Amino acid sequence: MKTPYFLINEAEINKNVNEFKAALKKYWSNSVLAYSVKTNSLPWILEYMNKSAVFAEVVSDEEYQLAIKCGFSDDRIVFNGPIKGEEYFLRAIEKRAVVNIDSEKELECLSKNEKVKLSEIGIRLNVDIGVFPEGDVDYREDGFRFGFSHEACGLKRALDRIRQINENCRIGLHLHCNSITRSLDVYRSISKYTAMIVETYGLTPSYIDVGGGFFGGVAGKPTAEEYISVIAQELSRVVDPKETRLIIEPGSAMIGSAVDLHSSVLDVKSNNRSRIITTDASRILIDPLWKKSRYFYSVNGDPDGAVEEKQIVCGYTCMDFDRIMVLKDQRALSVGDKIVYHKVGAYTMTFGGPFIRYYPAVYVKSGTEIKKVRQRMSVDSYYSIHKTEEENEH
Numbered sequence: 001m002k003t004p005y006f007l008i009n010e011a012e013i014n015k016n017v018n019e020f021k022a023a024l025k026k027y028w029s030n031s032v033l034a035y036s037v038k039t040n041s042l043p044w045i046l047e048y049m050n051k052s053a054v055f056a057e058v059v060s061d062e063e064y065q066l067a068i069k070c071g072f073s074d075d076r077i078v079f080n081g082p083i084k085g086e087e088y089f090l091r092a093i094e095k096r097a098v099v100n101i102d103s104e105k106e107l108e109c110l111s112k113n114e115k116v117k118l119s120e121i122g123i124r125l126n127v128d129i130g131v132f133p134e135g136d137v138d139y140r141e142d143g144f145r146f147g148f149s150h151e152a153c154g155l156k157r158a159l160d161r162i163r164q165i166n167e168n169c170r171i172g173l174h175l176h177c178n179s180i181t182r183s184l185d186v187y188r189s190i191s192k193y194t195a196m197i198v199e200t201y202g203l204t205p206s207y208i209d210v211g212g213g214f215f216g217g218v219a220g221k222p223t224a225e226e227y228i229s230v231i232a233q234e235l236s237r238v239v240d241p242k243e244t245r246l247i248i249e250p251g252s253a254m255i256g257s258a259v260d261l262h263s264s265v266l267d268v269k270s271n272n273r274s275r276i277i278t279t280d281a282s283r284i285l286i287d288p289l290w291k292k293s294r295y296f297y298s299v300n301g302d303p304d305g306a307v308e309e310k311q312i313v314c315g316y317t318c319m320d321f322d323r324i325m326v327l328k329d330q331r332a333l334s335v336g337d338k339i340v341y342h343k344v345g346a347y348t349m350t351f352g353g354p355f356i357r358y359y360p361a362v363y364v365k366s367g368t369e370i371k372k373v374r375q376r377m378s379v380d381s382y383y384s385i386h387k388t389e390e391e392n393e394h
């Protein structure tokens with residue numbers, strides 16, 4: 001198989017999915033496991049999740065349509081975020097998707113559309129940043145950008161507005177926290193905060209959706225069972241698990257650990273300070289936020305080869321910044337050596353764009369069989385997506 005390519009390990013996804021399913025069954029059987037489509041929207045993965053009886057969590061009209069195309073029915077979609085288009089927002093409500101509102105615009109849309117039969121709607125909570133332990137989350141000065149704020153009275157206004165439309169409308173609560181640590185304390189904090197909201201407003205939520213942001217498949221980090229146990233412990237103080245469904249929306253924890261990127265060394269040369277290793281991987285493929293400096297990786301080749309003090313492993317783009325990692329006191333890499341980056345399935349593969357080179361192929365390993373599920377993007381495909389429909393017809 002020609003590098004670079006991604007390789008998905010089906011057994012690992014299965015393990016991650018089953019760990020969350022088992023944890024939910026144990027601590028909150030009235031629950032829904034939804035996969036966060038944004039984390040990796042490769043159609044094969046969505047079809048896999050659909051077959052595994054997992055819901056799809058989407059945050060745009062495009063993701064909604066993709067989920068439908070991959071086999072999800074509307075009532076197995078969770079529709080989140082502040083950028084929903086009116087047509088898909090109303091369709092989702094009508095067809096009984098789980099819909100969590102996250103903008104004033106959606107409230108206005110509900111008020112002005114008299115035909116909407118609103119029997120259930122979720123509200124994204126803007127959790128006060130002060131509830132988190134120091135170091136667990138960013139944005140301490142400015143707060144989170146998503147959701148309706150209890151402290152700034154947005155939540156009360158949203159609840160009043162929904163009750164004006166239908167005073168019997170069932171209310172769901174939605175949360176999600178992109179934390180730095182993904183620690184159990186983060187989930188203890190958001191669950192306690194939700195409990196406070198439930199008590200303050202005297203709510204009996206039809207569901208509580210705690211979002212994603214968990215670890216999965218990483219040794220030494222919290223497990224699905226530990227996360228769900230903490231959440232269940234806090235929430236069951238204020239709601240009855242038989243009456244209130246628990247929804248979770250993991251992305252990284254399901255797909256992150258199941259994907260490797262296989263790459264090759266294309267060239268080796270030295271400047272007067274270090275050895276430069278040019279490869280056919282790129283940070284674009286495995287670190288689209290350009291933040292990472294460490295990877296789980298393995299290298300093939302002679303384990304007894306000479307050791308080099310400093311090697312800078314670089315990507316295929318022409319940006320000097322495309323430096324994937326620095327290897328210190330490691331065996332010298334040579335042209336043709338293979339470097340495999342492990343656990344790189346989250347916010348990669350469908351995230352990095354076709355810049356300089358186009359999307360690499362994706363394979364899936366199921367047992368001993370390996371099959372291709374995405375072809376390498378050709379120059380013709382690249383060309384056609386940058387042309388108009390009319391131009392493509394000719």
Ligand SMILES: Cc1ncc(COP(=O)(O)O)c(C=O)c1O
Binds near residue numbers: 252
């Ligand atoms: C609302 C929501 N749910 C779920 C997720 C998935 O997060 P993760 O991939 O960290 O599990 C995100 C990610 O940003 C999100 O915004």
